Amino acid sequence: MADEKIIHEGLITEELSNGMYRVDLGNQNLVLGYLSGKIRRNFILVLPGHRVKIEISSYDSTKGRIIYRIDNKKSKKKEESNKKNLNTKKSKNKKLNNEMK
Known part of the structure; x- marks a missing residue:
């Protein structure tokens, strides 16, 4: 059975080392997010204050992959x-x- 992934929108609150970010999902949940390969490959700038779409695994709801930066x-x-x-x-x-x- 394939891994079920949930996509949320969130706000980046903090930039950590190694391309990791702290993302606030709006419901007081903080998730540790990392950049997806396409975002890295295309040199898309992601900074605190940006809104993003994050893909969270159903197995570990504390980590996720940032898959899209939403334009302001x-x-x-x-x-x-x-x-x-x-x-x-x-x-x-x-x-x-x-x-x-």
Whole structure:
């Protein structure tokens, strides 16, 4: 019978040595998590404060494998607003340059 794995979402609270992290699952459970091979191979940055998906074995509920870093929606909105501000500044500069000619 295959090992049953449970996937939870959690918040990384602490970075430990050797790619290990302390993950808070939200229900006051702290789990020791390690990075999966795909995350290591693709050099995905995982830091305290990031939300992640963690795969926990049904045999040992104190350890798990971090399989996905969830993008922070706030940071995406900030990036989009920064891009918009940059584009408007560029268009204003172009207008000023055209007027000066």
